[in-house]
Amino acid sequence: MDLERIRKDFPILKTKVNGNDLVYLDNAATSQKPKLVIDSLVDYYENYNSNVHRGVHTLSVKATNEYEKSRSKVREFINADKDEEIIYTRNASESLNIIAYTWGSRNVNKDDDIFITPFEHHSNIVPWQELCKNKKANLKYIPLTESGDVDLDKFKSMIGTKTKLISITHMSNVLGTLLPVKEIINIANSTPAVTVIDACQSVPHMPVDVKDLDCDFLCFSGHKMLGPTGIGVLYGKFDILNEMPPFLFGGDMISEVTYEDAKWNDLPYKFEAGTPNIADAIGLGFACDYLKNIGMENVWNHEIEIGEYIFSKFKSLDNFEVLGEKSKEKRGGVVSFSHNKVHPHDIGSGLDQFGVAIRTGHHCAMPLVRSYGIVAASRASVYIYNTKEEIDIFINRLLEVEEYFK
Template identity: 60%
Template structure:
């Protein structure tokens, strides 16, 4: 990733994988009598004891509703909930904390933009531009909106290795483009897309850019201002946090002009029997009792990653991915999807075996205690474009090691031996 797409975020804690692993209780588990090797991090990451403790502490010491009480517990809950928002804003270098909206996950964040800004601004004959490597959550909302509005969904092409044809993008993004919605890092190919360049192309024609950063924010420094993004979204559970909470970041002026997504609770400023007025940002988009406990835990996850330093996290994953790519590519019967150059990808390796179905391979590896992902990875059109219906995927994070990569590659070889009998 270029320096223009990186933040700083280097913390004070030394990046020592052994000490990091000691923070994750689940890594002590044995699966089918074997030590767990967890390589399904693109789906969800494991949680350190510090994050788990933050949930317990909240429910044991602070549990109360936010923004609505004058008693001590409510004030403490409100302070912690809003402090987590501030931490997230700093983590992605948002200009204002009010630009951070709590959602359930990346999918809801994407849907929120489609149902509010895009619903209000898209007209018949306009187009939405996405890449061919998008997660279903960044395809289907745009398809459905295009059907409704009489608009068009256009796709940016990529080459055989999964690298976007940025020179040809100018022929896809035009004066009728309203929004470009692109993944920062593909959850299948591992490709890191040139978001800052796509933002420039979008802005040159008066369009906005929305960034699906579910696979980038947890793994590399991400700076919304350096990317020149208009919207960016991600999920806590892919970055050491809990499930059920995510983030939509948007430019303040855009969020201010957008209509609410849902109604009720704290998003309301005033209600009469005839009408209602909406609360200020960010609360306009946070209807009902929010996910308070998981906001606390998301703040703890941000603290953990910030202490490691995202430059250090990214360096570890680049080194591990380069080692893993070398080992996997040495196997005779395996085809890796996405860029062959580790410098062009994040810590995701999806692959197809010549003779073993991905589900069989995943089941066999599980018998050896190794957890990988198999299937279409919620990117069915992309996987099918390679002439298959499923692929196997190993994905790495801060607690993974070269010895675990060795176990994974040896596990594939052992599985080959079993199926060749």
């Protein structure tokens, strides 16, 4: 991997923040965009802006082709079987809500169980809480071992014919640890449950193969994987999606409408009512191209290396604690930490003065952060363009900030 060349592809890395070179370590929140993706948006709006799927004129045909080409790129990126299994949404939150509102309302009933883990982002907690409230079903959490990892044996003893849905994050956005999703899906296969993977932190950073995982659904957001904001993906197995009722009703999702009734369009259009986010979908396709070109194995190895580097730096520091330190699972390039005295917001504001962007707060995972006895933490998360030199800057500046508040 040629880091120097990669860094040149990201115009924003030349930005100065408060007079310093930007050190962007908030990638788990959103990634930066390479020129190729930015250019694809401009190209669409400047040269072939047009609506998709209904025009017969040249620009509409071109827009439709590019929009559908992007879908194929995404399908290939996660190794799905069919383009029809790739539904474009606004983001992973919307993807998860679609499952809750359509598959969930049709298949989850009173006293049924839905399982998630204590590591979930709010977007993979709240839709299930609401579904369970509406259906009088139970939301259950897969228990943890002493090291803070999921306890598969205990989980096995909790599931049965009432288990209807299991939704788990592939990689914790707070701890940066991978979850044993394949094992969990394997266990789930002994029940009637469908499996949902929140892949927001995995698809952008490592090779993900939906056929190998054998999950029923997989959700992720484009903006965390070098793509534009406002475009996300719901992958679902064809037969399951095909059985599901639509979520939003309107144009493009119908095949025939009379004054009295309507017939639903085929997949994936059944779930894409109204004019879709054409430009950003096309941009996401280019983001896939960019990542594929580097190779997801290379992306992942780079992030493990930088993640381990951050982790080892923290181990040598007094007063800091890394969240999930004891986990036995593999970890990527996300490290959350707390200081025994200095509040995360003071740390975040301090680092910002040096151009270092990290995230502070509860990281949209309030229950998990609280389980560490704190209400907020600081998080550094890396991507393909981050270097060890940047981590050195981050740590040195962090120590300066600590000194300031000591």
